[in-house]
Amino acid sequence: MRRALTFVIALAVAVGAASYVLRSRQPAGPSPDQVSPAPPLPWTWDEARIREMVERVRAGRDLTPRAWPNGARVAVGLSFDFDNETGSLREGRDTPSLLSQGEYGARAGLPRVLALLERRKIPASFFIPAVSGLLHESSVKAIVQRGVHEVGLHGWIHERNSQLDEATERTLMRRSIETLERLTGKRPVGMRTPSWDYSPYTVRLAQELGLLYDSSLMADDRPYEVMAAGRPTGIVELPVEWILDDYPYFWMDRASTVRPTMNPDEVLSIWQAEFDVAYAEGGLFILTMHPHVIGHRSRIAMLERLIDHMAAKRDVWFATHEQIARYVTAQAGAGEPSRPRG
């Protein structure tokens, strides 16, 4: 009898637990009288709607020049996104250990990056969230003092543009431009959106604020003109890709990922192979890195080996993104046909 009673109690507990699990899996949505109509499902969209969607921001004409300066076969744009603590701050995460992981970029990574560029006499572009610039004014000065590097926009606090309304995005972009201009003495001419995230307004705001180029989109390996709603914007795109970014290979966030840290030699072999084809095609090689990621000892040594590999070709043009964007714009001219692919 006691055994049967125990069984019944155990069963009741199990049923109760199961129903709790099921209840807790229900999304906590609004009450039934607040429910708004569900958006149409993607397979019900008509062609006009799909076209309108994809054409909001699109790749336009190819801006690859017939030749790069001084007979170079390929243009190489090394870029460093100086995010530091802003990657955590934008998520509202402010624990000292996380912030220190970002602070490494300014304190240990950047001096190594600058020393390497100096040794090799290579200019680079640094995309700086305005808040990171405010937190590390002396680092910004160290970048600018070299007289060869460029500072470009990278958001206010590394916010995600696609989560903002147009007015907020405009305000943050203006404030970022003003802050960087005050810190560097020069108004930035190009942008890389934080996390390469784009809203439907981003490119229009870049036009409105008179920017020359963007380096956040991925529709090609070659430079191209950005189109917005079917119209040319005059904004040069210097395209990026996760393959050519240090983050996915090396970043390890203990709380949110099990991604292992890769052997730098493996990353070197991928980046070399990407460069070799860019060289063979006479194209463009844009590399995105972060001082708090690439600035670690084993990785900065790998970057130096990559620079050795590229510089050994001799006919390579190392330039800032601004120099590349100005050159391709001047070469392409207004309305000229672009070079055929292949």
Ligand SMILES: [Zn+2]
């Ligand atoms: Zn960033």
